[in-house]
Amino acid sequence: MAAAVHVIDHPLVQHKLTLLRKKTTSTAEFRRLLGELSALMAYEVTRDLPLREVAIETPVAATTGRMIDGRKVALIAVLRAGIGLLDGMLTVVPGARVGHVGLYRDERTLRPIEYYLRLPRDMRDRDAIVIDPMLATGHSAIAALDRVAASRPRSLRFVCLVSAPEGLANLRERHPDVPIFTAAIDERLNEHGYIVPGLGDAGDRYFGTKA
Ligand code: URA
Numbered sequence: 001m002a003a004a005v006h007v008i009d010h011p012l013v014q015h016k017l018t019l020l021r022k023k024t025t026s027t028a029e030f031r032r033l034l035g036e037l038s039a040l041m042a043y044e045v046t047r048d049l050p051l052r053e054v055a056i057e058t059p060v061a062a063t064t065g066r067m068i069d070g071r072k073v074a075l076i077a078v079l080r081a082g083i084g085l086l087d088g089m090l091t092v093v094p095g096a097r098v099g100h101v102g103l104y105r106d107e108r109t110l111r112p113i114e115y116y117l118r119l120p121r122d123m124r125d126r127d128a129i130v131i132d133p134m135l136a137t138g139h140s141a142i143a144a145l146d147r148v149a150a151s152r153p154r155s156l157r158f159v160c161l162v163s164a165p166e167g168l169a170n171l172r173e174r175h176p177d178v179p180i181f182t183a184a185i186d187e188r189l190n191e192h193g194y195i196v197p198g199l200g201d202a203g204d205r206y207f208g209t210k211a
Contacts, residue, residue, distance in 0.1 A: 027208035038088030078132035128153035135163035138170035
């Protein structure tokens with residue numbers, strides 16, 4: 001059975017996503033909202049990480065607590081828009097290791113071209129979370145997950161903010177075992193490969209690179 005698609009419908013996430021989508025939202029506001037959204041999403045994405053018992057001493061007594069088992073989480077940002085989700089997630093998982101997969105989209109074929117790959121060491125001991133705000137055709141997400149899956153992490157998840165049905169279907173076909181976390185499943189892709197209604201080009205809006 002294929003892993004679940006988790007739609008994070010927490011009211012705070014939905015409220016901030018609506019503000020983020022608005023075309024009048026400034027670059028500064030877009031960055032702030034994306035940071036807050038990614039921190040909120042990190043809670044959901046890490047909900048089932050395995051825990052182990054540890055012995056500790058409080059100022060009052062010896063006790064046992066629970067801590068995340070194994071090595072640090074690996075956050076893998078798909079360049080460049082995935083960077084927009086990184087800081088917010090790191091506020092919640094500050095010890096995470098960070099990797100990058102550099103992909104750009106050939107505007108004619110809409111296919112991803114890889115230009116950079118750097119993953120943390122010891123991926124086999126890590127829970128990997130691949131992050132990219134927009135799941136459109138799914139081609140970039142599939143290419144990134146192919147690369148990260150080949151490093152054999154202990155577990156693998158994918159997080160995006162907005163997804164298109166086409167991208168979800170493609171991703172689930174290629175990586176049926178990877179749980180997907182998204183804040184919204186939108187209507188469709190347009191002829192330019194943009195998600196409708198979406199929020200436009202997440203990279204351009206985050207970096208302020210569109211005139
Ligand atoms: N990438 C984006 O940034 N936005 C889309 O709508 C589709 C792909």
